[in-house]
Amino acid sequence: MTIDHPALQAVLDALAARFNDRLLETRFEKGELSVRVARGDLRPVLAFLRDEQGFNALNDIIGLDNANAPVAGRPRFSVLYQFYKFPDALRLRVVTDAAEDEPLPSITGLYKSADWAEREIFDMFGLRFEGHPGLTRIYLGDDFKGYPLRKEFPLAGE
Amino acid sequence: MPYKHIEISMGPQHPSTHGVLQLKVTADNEVVLNVEPVIGYLHRGMEKLWEHRTYPQIVPLTDRLDYLGAILNNLAYVLAVEKLAGIEVPKRAQYIRVILAELQRVASHLAWIGFNANDIGAMSVLLYGFIEREGLLDLFEEYCGARLTVHGLRIGGVPHDLTPKVCELIRGVVTSVPRRLADIEALLSENRIWKHRTVGIGRIAPAEAIQYGLTGPALRAAGVRWDIRKNIPYSSYEDFDFDVPLGTHSDVYDRYLVRMAEMRQSLRIITQALDRLPAGEVRAKVPRLLKIPPGEVFLSVEAAKGELGFYIKSNGTDKPERVKMKAPSFINMQCFEKMCQGHLIADLVAILGSLDIVLGEIDK
Amino acid sequence: MIKAPAQPAFLLTQLDKFITWAQKNSLWPLGSGLACCAIEMIATGASHYDMARFGMEVFRPSPRQADLFIVAGTVTNKMAPIIRRLWEQMPDPKWVVAMGNCAVCGGPFPTYAVTQGVDKIIPVDVYIAGCAPTPQALLHGLITLQEKIAKEHPTRVMFKKDVRRDD
Numbered sequence: 001m002t003i004d005h006p007a008l009q010a011v012l013d014a015l016a017a018r019f020n021d022r023l024l025e026t027r028f029e030k031g032e033l034s035v036r037v038a039r040g041d042l043r044p045v046l047a048f049l050r051d052e053q054g055f056n057a058l059n060d061i062i063g064l065d066n067a068n069a070p071v072a073g074r075p076r077f078s079v080l081y082q083f084y085k086f087p088d089a090l091r092l093r094v095v096t097d098a099a100e101d102e103p104l105p106s107i108t109g110l111y112k113s114a115d116w117a118e119r120e121i122f123d124m125f126g127l128r129f130e131g132h133p134g135l136t137r138i139y140l141g142d143d144f145k146g147y148p149l150r151k152e153f154p155l156a157g158e
Numbered sequence: 159m160p161y162k163h164i165e166i167s168m169g170p171q172h173p174s175t176h177g178v179l180q181l182k183v184t185a186d187n188e189v190v191l192n193v194e195p196v197i198g199y200l201h202r203g204m205e206k207l208w209e210h211r212t213y214p215q216i217v218p219l220t221d222r223l224d225y226l227g228a229i230l231n232n233l234a235y236v237l238a239v240e241k242l243a244g245i246e247v248p249k250r251a252q253y254i255r256v257i258l259a260e261l262q263r264v265a266s267h268l269a270w271i272g273f274n275a276n277d278i279g280a281m282s283v284l285l286y287g288f289i290e291r292e293g294l295l296d297l298f299e300e301y302c303g304a305r306l307t308v309h310g311l312r313i314g315g316v317p318h319d320l321t322p323k324v325c326e327l328i329r330g331v332v333t334s335v336p337r338r339l340a341d342i343e344a345l346l347s348e349n350r351i352w353k354h355r356t357v358g359i360g361r362i363a364p365a366e367a368i369q370y371g372l373t374g375p376a377l378r379a380a381g382v383r384w385d386i387r388k389n390i391p392y393s394s395y396e397d398f399d400f401d402v403p404l405g406t407h408s409d410v411y412d413r414y415l416v417r418m419a420e421m422r423q424s425l426r427i428i429t430q431a432l433d434r435l436p437a438g439e440v441r442a443k444v445p446r447l448l449k450i451p452p453g454e455v456f457l458s459v460e461a462a463k464g465e466l467g468f469y470i471k472s473n474g475t476d477k478p479e480r481v482k483m484k485a486p487s488f489i490n491m492q493c494f495e496k497m498c499q500g501h502l503i504a505d506l507v508a509i510l511g512s513l514d515i516v517l518g519e520i521d522k
Numbered sequence: 523m524i525k526a527p528a529q530p531a532f533l534l535t536q537l538d539k540f541i542t543w544a545q546k547n548s549l550w551p552l553g554s555g556l557a558c559c560a561i562e563m564i565a566t567g568a569s570h571y572d573m574a575r576f577g578m579e580v581f582r583p584s585p586r587q588a589d590l591f592i593v594a595g596t597v598t599n600k601m602a603p604i605i606r607r608l609w610e611q612m613p614d615p616k617w618v619v620a621m622g623n624c625a626v627c628g629g630p631f632p633t634y635a636v637t638q639g640v641d642k643i644i645p646v647d648v649y650i651a652g653c654a655p656t657p658q659a660l661l662h663g664l665i666t667l668q669e670k671i672a673k674e675h676p677t678r679v680m681f682k683k684d685v686r687r688d689d
Contacts, residue, residue, distance in 0.1 A: 170601065170604055171554045171585075171604065171608055172583070173553050173581075173583045177555070177556070177557070177560075178556055178601055198598075198600050199598060199600050199601040199604075200556065200557055200595075200596060200598060200601070201598055201600065201635050202596055202598060202631045202633060202635055202636050203631065203633030203634050203635040203636065204631075204633075206633055206634070207631060207632075207633050218630075219630060221558075222557070222558055222630070225557065225558035225561060225654075226561065269561070284568070285568055285569045288564070288565055288568035288569065288570070289568065289569050289570055291565070292565070292568075292570045295565075305562070305654075305656060306558055306561055306562055306654045307558055307653060307654055517557070518557055518558065
């Protein structure tokens with residue numbers, strides 16, 4: 001795919017060369033590059049991006065509940081990993097999908113800042129991360145029932 | 159009989175924890191072995207609430223995140239919405255936003271030095287910082303109508319133009335703040351007690367800091383030149399001439415020096431922006447009922463505490479599908495334990511102050 | 523037939539006035555701020571607005587030494603048991619001021635995580651509205667509390683057999 005950003009084009013080409021058809025979808029909108037991969041490919045892709053492409057900083061991990069706008073063939077939840085590269089200021093987003101009971105691989109081994117971000121997604125959505133050193137709720141008390149950011153959870157609580 | 163390690167719970171109600179933070183400290187006598195921060199005592203469910211509010215209604219709610227730097231939160235959010243909706247902000251509005259953002263940065267840093275110094279024991283600096291803040295808060299009250307949670311920006315621009323009275327107040331602030339900073343520096347910078355309590359405390363290596371995702375003045379004190387205003391400029395910051403102060407030793411003392419220097423740089427930016435304010439509109443035409451077609455955007459700004467980001471996903475209606483806020487303090491807090499190892503419990507308080515966290519944005 | 527008040531009542535009311543005068547002019551707040559309102563509370567304690575004029579600048583970190591609990595900020599469901607425990611630890615006589623919309627009624631957050639008003643867990647004497655209330659509003663609230671304290675009758679409690687104050 002050709003995009004209007006030479007530096008990101010180079011990254012995209014390297015990714016395509018290495019992972020080929022394991023890149024399920026590539027989008028370039030509003031100057032932001034977003035790449036979709038399957039859960040199982042997450043760790044190798046992120047390791048490649050960190051070690052060989054130099055994306056040394058994890059900005060944020062964002063959870064999404066697509067229950068209101070489901071896409072056929074795609075599981076309910078999406079998890080977005082937002083990265084950038086010191087000092088070039090390049091930004092990249094990697095997206096993966098998971099159903100309610102499918103655990104995702106934890107990337108705390110690659111980026112230390114993933115620790116609390118993954119706990120937050122567990123707390124708010126109920127998605128589990130395999131290999132996380134201590135996956136417990138972070139905002140709400142341990143006895144809280146329910147996952148607030150799921151679309152069916154009411155605003156005022158149950 | 160062998161000593162057992164003591165487990166102390168600092169907080170959530172504690173004079174030095176800067177809000178409702180609980181630190182579970184395991185100590186061997188006075189030496190800290192490990193610290194486990196427990197957060198969530200101020201979790202208000204903001205992200206869920208934002209899915210039930212329209213885009214303009216969310217702007218005042220973002221004030222309550224980092225309540226010491228309200229305009230910076232507003233700025234990050236409105237810039238993200240404008241990028242998503244394709245709204246072009248007039249140049250005059252961009253300059254006014256820069257002025258307000260830098261004034262807010264100075265106010266936030268003045269509160270920071272007050273709290274950090276107070277925790278370490280220099281109580282007069284708290285009063286010095288807060289009296290100078292009053293001048294800035296009066297300015298915000300004159301322009302925005304509120305002192306603390308200001309709602310000073312709108313989607314598309316700023317609420318109204320700068321009146322002559324506001325310009326006069328800004329010029330007054332730009333002259334009085336450096337005098338106060340000189341007073342504070344005279345009290346602290348070469349003070350033997352201050353240096354004893356801050357030099358060499360709370361170090362973190364630059365490479366490790368990047369691994370932990372640390373951003374803001376703490377990262378710059380480690381020597382890493384990363385300031386979003388320079389690296390990924392937004393809102394016309396590229397038009398202004400300012401330095402990015404860096405530290406070398408990455409300890410509490412360097413973070414203090416970096417923030418003091420940053421305040422002076424902010425005043426430079428404010429003077430330049432006020433002198434070169436272009437003519438024009440202060441607000442773009444935005445429909446009263448703002449509906450944004452489906453899309454997603456991630457945008458971050460350099461807030462007083464670090465890199466503040468918003469991810470917004472729209473779904474074609476007037477309410478967003480998902481708004482996620484990337485809080486600098488949330489990420490910065492994760493390297494707190496690394497910084498504290500081997501130090502005394504008293505140093506823990508100094509390091510926490512130097513990280514400059516706000517629970518409102520950690521807990522959302 | 524109405525019994526005329528006995529002679530000691532005059533002395534007791536004068537004693538009441540003296541005690542309440544002492545109490546209201548030396549309130550010691552608990553140093554506990556929760557969110558944004560705490561910053562305005564600190565600004566009120568700082569030099570410009572100066573709570574020390576009213577005898578209140580001694581913020582005590584320990585609830586055992588405080589008699590005024592200014593609940594400044596949002597009370598979340600996770601924090602609520604701790605607020606209750608802090609209040610219970612404060613010795614009598616004690617007063618509570620709910621500062622800011624969040625403490626009064628949950629404020630702008632009708633969500634699953636926020637207690638809709640601190641009066642759901644502890645009794646409140648004075649409610650101060652605002653988001654955040656300005657220091658002038660906080661001082662107005664504190665002066666209202668002082669006027670409320672002036673109308674109390676501590677001797678009726680002191681000389682009762684069971685001296686625990688009814689909640």
